[in-house]
Structures are given as C-alpha cells and as structure tokens.
Amino acid sequence: MTDFLATRAQFHIPEGVIYLDGNSLGPLPRAAASRIAAMVEDEWGEMLIRGWNEAGWMHQPRRVGDRVARLIGAAPGTVVMGDTLSIKVFQALAAALEMRPDRQVILSDTGNFPSDLYMAEGLCALLDGRARLKTVPPEEVAGHIDERVAVLMLTEVDYRTGRRHDMPALTAAAQAAGALTVWDLAHSAGAMPVDLAGADADFAVGCTYKYLNGGPGAPAFIYVAPRHADRARPALAGWLGHAAPFDFEHAYRPGAGIERMRVGTPPVIQMAALEAALDIWDMVDMNDVRARSVELTERFIRGVEAACPALVLASPREAALRGSQVSFRHPDGYAIMQALIARGVIGDFRAPDVLRFGFAPLFIGPEDVDAAIGTLAEIMEGALWDRPEYSRRAVVT
Numbered sequence: 001m002t003d004f005l006a007t008r009a010q011f012h013i014p015e016g017v018i019y020l021d022g023n024s025l026g027p028l029p030r031a032a033a034s035r036i037a038a039m040v041e042d043e044w045g046e047m048l049i050r051g052w053n054e055a056g057w058m059h060q061p062r063r064v065g066d067r068v069a070r071l072i073g074a075a076p077g078t079v080v081m082g083d084t085l086s087i088k089v090f091q092a093l094a095a096a097l098e099m100r101p102d103r104q105v106i107l108s109d110t111g112n113f114p115s116d117l118y119m120a121e122g123l124c125a126l127l128d129g130r131a132r133l134k135t136v137p138p139e140e141v142a143g144h145i146d147e148r149v150a151v152l153m154l155t156e157v158d159y160r161t162g163r164r165h166d167m168p169a170l171t172a173a174a175q176a177a178g179a180l181t182v183w184d185l186a187h188s189a190g191a192m193p194v195d196l197a198g199a200d201a202d203f204a205v206g207c208t209y210k211y212l213n214g215g216p217g218a219p220a221f222i223y224v225a226p227r228h229a230d231r232a233r234p235a236l237a238g239w240l241g242h243a244a245p246f247d248f249e250h251a252y253r254p255g256a257g258i259e260r261m262r263v264g265t266p267p268v269i270q271m272a273a274l275e276a277a278l279d280i281w282d283m284v285d286m287n288d289v290r291a292r293s294v295e296l297t298e299r300f301i302r303g304v305e306a307a308c309p310a311l312v313l314a315s316p317r318e319a320a321l322r323g324s325q326v327s328f329r330h331p332d333g334y335a336i337m338q339a340l341i342a343r344g345v346i347g348d349f350r351a352p353d354v355l356r357f358g359f360a361p362l363f364i365g366p367e368d369v370d371a372a373i374g375t376l377a378e379i380m381e382g383a384l385w386d387r388p389e390y391s392r393r394a395v396v397t
Contacts, residue, residue: 002288007362009278011213016377018368021323021345023187023358027215032276039272064271065221065258067278068208071286073195074187074223080258081274082266083221085186085207087236089119089153091261092203092222094235096151096180097123097131099228103150103179104131109138111158116184120153138163149179156194157187157323162315162352163378164208164323168199175200186210191324191360192293193286196223203228210359211324212281214274222261229257238263280362292326292361296369300326300357303373308380314354325358332385336376339385345372348349349397 043055065079145267152174183204190211204223240262243253254260271350311328337349347357
C-alpha cells in the first residue's frame with residue numbers, strides 16, 4: 001500500500017500553495033537540488049570528461065529508460081530517454097509510417113496536442129504528398145480505422161479535457177486493419193497505470209516534466225515494441241543512435257534495438273533531477289495512485305458543481321473515461337484562473353475557455369481538494385475574478 005503522506009513529504013510545495021498543476025509541471029522533489037549539486041560538483045567538476053565513462057553518463061538514457069519503463073508497462077530495454085517530446089513523436093511517426101509503405105493516412109483526433117499534429121504535418125510535407133494527416137473527433141476515431149490508415153497516432157489522455165482513449169481496444173482495431181500505433185503518454189505516465197506490453201502497442205512516447213516530476217526541460221522518452229526494435233529505422237540518424245559512435249564512420253549504421261532511437265547528447269544534469277524524482281516513484285504502486293486519483297477527482301467534481309454552478313464540467317463524468325485531471329469551462333476562464341492563482345490555488349488555463357486542474361496523489365490530498373473548492377467558490381460568488389489585472393494574458397497560460 002502506497003504511503004501518500006510519505007510521498008508528499010518528498011516534495012517542496014511552497015507555503016500556502018495548493019498545487020493543482022502537476023499535469024503541466026511537477027513540483028520540485030526535495031532530493032533533486034542535492035542530486036544535481038552532487039552531479040555537477042563530484043562528477044562534472046572532478047571527473048570532467050571522464051564522467052562519460054566513470055559516472056555512467058553514456059548509459060544513463062537506457063538506465064533511466066528502464067526506470068520509466070516500469071511505470072508504463074514496458075519491458076526492460078524497450079525505452080530510452082533523450083531530446084524533446086516533439087522529436088520523439090517525429091521519430092516514432094516516421095519509423096511507423098515507413099513500415100507501412102503501401103498506405104498514406106496518419107489518423108489522429110482533433111483534440112490531440114497541437115505539437116503532435118504539427119510534427120505529423122511537417123513529416124507529410126517532407127514526404128511531398130506520400131502521406132497525409134486525417135483528424136476526426138475523438139469519439140469517432142474507431143469508425144475511421146480502415147485499410148488506408150498506416151499509423152494511428154493518439155494521445156491517450158486529452159490535454160484539455162482529460163478524456164481517455166481506450167488504448168487496448170483502439171490498438172487492437174488498428175492492428176486488425178493492418179495499421180501501426182503511436183501513443184503519446186504525456187498525460188498518462190505517472191498519472192495512472194499504463195500497460196504498453198499488455199495493450200500490444202507498437203510505439204509510445206512521453207515527457208517526464210509533468211506527473212513524473214523531472215523538472216522544466218526534463219527529457220522525453222520513446223518506447224518501441226520488441227518486435228519492431230531492430231526493424232524501425234530512425235529518420236533522425238543521430239550520432240548517439242549509431243551502432244558504434246566512437247568509430248566515427250562516415251555512413252550511418254543504426255544501433256541495436258532501442259539504442260537506435262537515441263539522437264543527440266543526453267541532458268545529463270537534467271536526468272540527475274529526474275532520477276531523484278524516480279526514487280520517489282520507487283515507493284509507489286500505480287494502482288494505488290489511480291485509486292486515490294479517482295477519489296480526489298470525484299470529490300473535486302462534486303464540490304465544484306455544488307458550489308459553482310456557473311462552471312460547466314468539460315471532463316468526462318465517468319472516472320474510467322478520464323485521466324487524472326478535471327477541467328471546467330467558463331467564458332472568463334482565464335481571469336478566474338488568475339484570481340485562483342493569486343489566492344494560492346495553482347491550476348492553469350487552456351484556450352478558449354478551459355480551467356484545468358491536475359490531481360497528483362503523490363502530493364495532493366483530500367484537504368487540498370476541499371480548500372481549493374472553497375477558494376473557487378469565494379471567487380465565483382463574489383465575482384472576484386472581474387478585475388483588469390486578471391484579464392491580462394501572460395505568455396504562458
């Protein structure tokens with residue numbers, strides 16, 4: 001049984017703050033600062049370039065990848081870290097598309113995160129008409145899987161509403177039609193149990209700065225099913241994905257298995273922070289996390305609907321159909337969120353009208369939920385959000 005009081009103690013949450021934005025950027029693990037300092041001073045400072053061998057920097061992407069793999073239902077040796085999520089989306093999508101040369105369609109949904117769709121659009125443009133992106137409403141995806149689809153590319157949990165796709169069912173439907181799947185786990189990894197192997201997923205990608213608490217700029221990950229690991233060709237043929245980087249060959253030879261999905265130099269300092277966060281995840285059972293998440297989100301929905309009737313639920317009401325976030329809609333959602341943040345309840349806003357709240361059980365408890373509801377009710381009852389300073393848009397919302 002996971003001890004959520006113990007996990008909460010592992011994070012720095014500023015005094016007076018209720019942090020409901022861990023679905024956008026996880027809070028600081030208390031051990032991260034000392035872990036980074038030790039890496040900088042003892043490894044970089046004392047070892048200098050020897051750190052690549054003596055401190056294991058070169059193997060860090062695979063070592064950390066195996067730790068993330070445990071949280072997403074993947075076997076050891078199938079996940080590697082590095083680069084950004086957009087790059088990993090491009091890699092996975094390009095590899096999958098090449099494995100289905102007789103098909104043209106990349107199928108996704110209109111609620112997918114824009115960056116994923118931008119990567120798909122860019123790849124289609126590079127292929128000069130040999131592939132095209134097709135987007136349909138999320139609830140209609142299954143009905144559009146046919147023999148023309150090369151790749152089904154979906155984010156498991158919708159970034160705006162928290163709506164959850166049925167990964168096993170849609171993967172099975174895609175594969176039955178001869179297509180491959182690419183799953184984005186940005187709002188799944190660390191939020192709920194994920195079983196990539198059990199779902200028979202082909203490719204998956206995700207970030208580590210949200211629920212996994214790796215910090216701003218934390219590296220992304222990519223998963224390749226073992227059956228594809230030595231067949232998938234990396235479109236981004238980076239130096240560290242080469243079979244023998246330090247042979248300095250002029251021609252590219254892909255590395256074995258998941259190693260070929262490495263691209264550039266790994267962010268060693270950032271991965272030190274991520275490893276400090278993963279130490280906390282070693283204390284956690286994902287089924288316990290999911291059960292507590294459902295408890296917290298249900299409590300929040302009931303409380304907000306009772307106290308704030310002007311807010312309209314944007315997330316699925318049924319817990320099984322959503323991830324670990326709850327979203328409400330209001331025409332003045334941005335100003336309402338700024339008023340909340342000014343009072344120490346931090347969520348975020350997504351255009352055009354969505355107030356978004358993330359529930360990370362590792363550091364959020366029922367008392368936080370109740371306090372957040374109370375603050376939101378005060379703001380709505382007194383129209384306290386209706387002030388000019390709350391309507392001025394910041395660069396990051």
